[in-house]
Amino acid sequence: MKVLLDSHRCQGHARCAAFAPETFVFDDDGFSRVREGMEDVKPENQAGVRKACANCPELAISIVED
Amino acid sequence: MTKNSAEDRHGIRSVAIIGASLAGGACVARLRALGYDGQITVIDPDPLAPYDRPPLSKGVLTRAAPIETPRWWCDDCTLLRGRAVALDPWARRIGIREPDGQSRFVSADAIVIATGARPRRLPTEPAGVLALRSAADAKALCDALDRGAKSATIIGAGVLGCEIASSLRARGVEVAMADLAPLPLVRIFGAEIGKMAVGWMTEAGVALHLGVGIAAIRAGSAGFSVDLASGTQLQSDLVISAIGAEPETEWLNGSGIGIANGVLCDGSGAVLDRDGAILPNVFAAGDVAALRDQNGSHRRHEAWTAARQQGTEVAERILNGSQASAPDAEDYFWTDQFSRKIQVLGSVPANGTLNCVRTTARRHGALFEVRDGERHAGWIAMNCPELLAQVQAGLLAAE
Numbered sequence A: 001m002k003v004l005l006d007s008h009r010c011q012g013h014a015r016c017a018a019f020a021p022e023t024f025v026f027d028d029d030g031f032s033r034v035r036e037g038m039e040d041v042k043p044e045n046q047a048g049v050r051k052a053c054a055n056c057p058e059l060a061i062s063i064v065e066d
Numbered sequence B: 001m002t003k004n005s006a007e008d009r010h011g012i013r014s015v016a017i018i019g020a021s022l023a024g025g026a027c028v029a030r031l032r033a034l035g036y037d038g039q040i041t042v043i044d045p046d047p048l049a050p051y052d053r054p055p056l057s058k059g060v061l062t063r064a065a066p067i068e069t070p071r072w073w074c075d076d077c078t079l080l081r082g083r084a085v086a087l088d089p090w091a092r093r094i095g096i097r098e099p100d101g102q103s104r105f106v107s108a109d110a111i112v113i114a115t116g117a118r119p120r121r122l123p124t125e126p127a128g129v130l131a132l133r134s135a136a137d138a139k140a141l142c143d144a145l146d147r148g149a150k151s152a153t154i155i156g157a158g159v160l161g162c163e164i165a166s167s168l169r170a171r172g173v174e175v176a177m178a179d180l181a182p183l184p185l186v187r188i189f190g191a192e193i194g195k196m197a198v199g200w201m202t203e204a205g206v207a208l209h210l211g212v213g214i215a216a217i218r219a220g221s222a223g224f225s226v227d228l229a230s231g232t233q234l235q236s237d238l239v240i241s242a243i244g245a246e247p248e249t250e251w252l253n254g255s256g257i258g259i260a261n262g263v264l265c266d267g268s269g270a271v272l273d274r275d276g277a278i279l280p281n282v283f284a285a286g287d288v289a290a291l292r293d294q295n296g297s298h299r300r301h302e303a304w305t306a307a308r309q310q311g312t313e314v315a316e317r318i319l320n321g322s323q324a325s326a327p328d329a330e331d332y333f334w335t336d337q338f339s340r341k342i343q344v345l346g347s348v349p350a351n352g353t354l355n356c357v358r359t360t361a362r363r364h365g366a367l368f369e370v371r372d373g374e375r376h377a378g379w380i381a382m383n384c385p386e387l388l389a390q391v392q393a394g395l396l397a398a399e
Helices: A015-019 A042-053 B022-033 B135-146 B160-168 B185-202 B304-319 B385-392
Strands: A001-003 A023-026 A032-035 A061-064 B012-016 B039-044 B078-081 B081-086 B093-097 B103-107 B110-113 B117-118 B149-157 B176-179 B205-211 B214-219 B223-228 B231-234 B239-243 B246-247 B263-264 B270-272 B279-284 B288-290 B296-301 B331-338 B341-346 B353-359 B365-373 B375-382
Touching: A001 A032, A001 B081, A001 B385, A015 A023, A015 B385, A032 B176, A042 A061, A042 B304, B012 B022, B022 B110, B022 B135, B022 B304, B078 B331, B093 B385, B110 B304, B135 B239, B135 B296, B149 B160, B149 B223, B149 B231, B160 B176, B160 B331, B176 B231, B185 B353, B185 B375, B205 B270, B214 B231, B223 B239, B231 B239, B231 B270, B279 B304, B288 B353, B341 B385
Parallel strands: B012 B039, B012 B110, B039 B078, B110 B279, B149 B176, B149 B239, B176 B205, B263 B288
Antiparallel strands: A001 A061, A023 A032, B081 B093, B093 B103, B117 B246, B214 B223, B223 B231, B263 B270, B270 B279, B288 B296, B331 B341, B341 B375, B353 B365, B365 B375
C-alpha cells in the first residue's frame, strides 16, 4: 500500500496528524506532507492511513493498494 | 480487496439512497470500495447535485471557485432526479415525484435517508429575502451582486452568516448583520471567540446589531428595510436570512419513523421507529440524522466531517449486518472568514473557558484549550493549523 498527498489541496485541517502521525508531518505553514520514506505504508500503519484518508476534508490523500 | 458476494452481505442486492449529498455520496463510495456490486439508486430533486456545500458561502460567492462535481462523488450509481415524498420503512419502498410531476416507486433491500436540512426561515420574511443552502441559492446571490447590489443585511450571526459577510465584504458590498444573540459565532465557538469576532468583523467594516430582535422586514421598490426592535431601520439592496437549518423530515410524517428534530437513530445511523425499535436495513446519515449519544439523547451533527463519516459508517453497516462500530473521532469543525481559519476539535460548551496554550508570531496564530470547569472539552486553533496538527499527533499538551 502506498500513500500520496496532493499538497495543493491541503488546507491544514490536520486530521491526518490525528490518525497517522507516524506517516504525515506538518510544515510551519500548517500544510501536511508524507514523511520521507513513509510513502510505502507499513502494515502496522495502514489502518491509521486509511482513517486519515477517509477524514481529510479536502480529499487530498489517496491510497494505492498493492 | 475481496469480492463482496450477495451471500456475505446479508442478501443486500439493492440500496436506495435519498440525497446526493456528502453523506449519500460517501455511502456510495464506501459501498463500492468494499466491493459491493449490486444496484445503487440515489434520489435527489436538486438538478445541480452533487456538489460540495462549504465553498458555496466562500469561494463560490467571491467567484474564486466554480461549482463542480466534488471529489467525494462516486458515479458508479443511478442518479434519479426526483423528490422522495413517502417511505414505507417496513416494505422499504420510496414514493418519488419526478420533475415532470409523474410519480414512481423505488424499492430496495436497504434504504439510506440523507435528505439533509433546509434553511430555517423567519415567519415575517417577505418574498425576495435570500437564503444560502443550495447551489441555486449561491447562484441567486451571485447574480444579485452581479446585477449591482451594493448593500446587504444578513440576519443571523452564526457561522454561515459570518462567512457570507466575509465574502460580501471581499466583493466590496456594504454589510449589516443582526442577531438576537449577543455575540457572533457563539453557538459553535463559544463566547470568547465571539468577542474576538466582534473585533475583526467591526475592523472589516461589518455593522453589527447584536442582542436585538427583528420587528419587521419590509420589501420596497428600492430594496429592503429590516426594522429592529430597538427602532433602528437597516436599509439595503439585499436581505439574506442565515438563522440555521431544520432537518428535511416532513416527507416522513406518518411513515412510522421516529422523528424529533431529525430522524431518530441509534448511535451509528440505524433508524428507529416511533417506539424506539430499530427498523431493519433503514439508515440515516448527515444533517437529517439525529444520532443517539452515550447519554441516550439524540443530536444532529451539522458538520461536513460528520456527514462524511456517517455516510461511510452506514455503508459498512449495510454490508456487515447490524453491529455498530465506535465512532472514529472527536467532532471537528472549521470556518474560513475575514482572513482567518478557525478550527475546533471537540466541543465548546456555552460556559466553556479558553486557555491560550501557544501563540505564533506569524498570522497572529493562537491555540486555545477549551475547558468546561475542570474537564477538557476541546481545542480551538486560530490561524495555526500546524499547532492543531501537533495537538492531534500528541506532541503538544495543555499546560
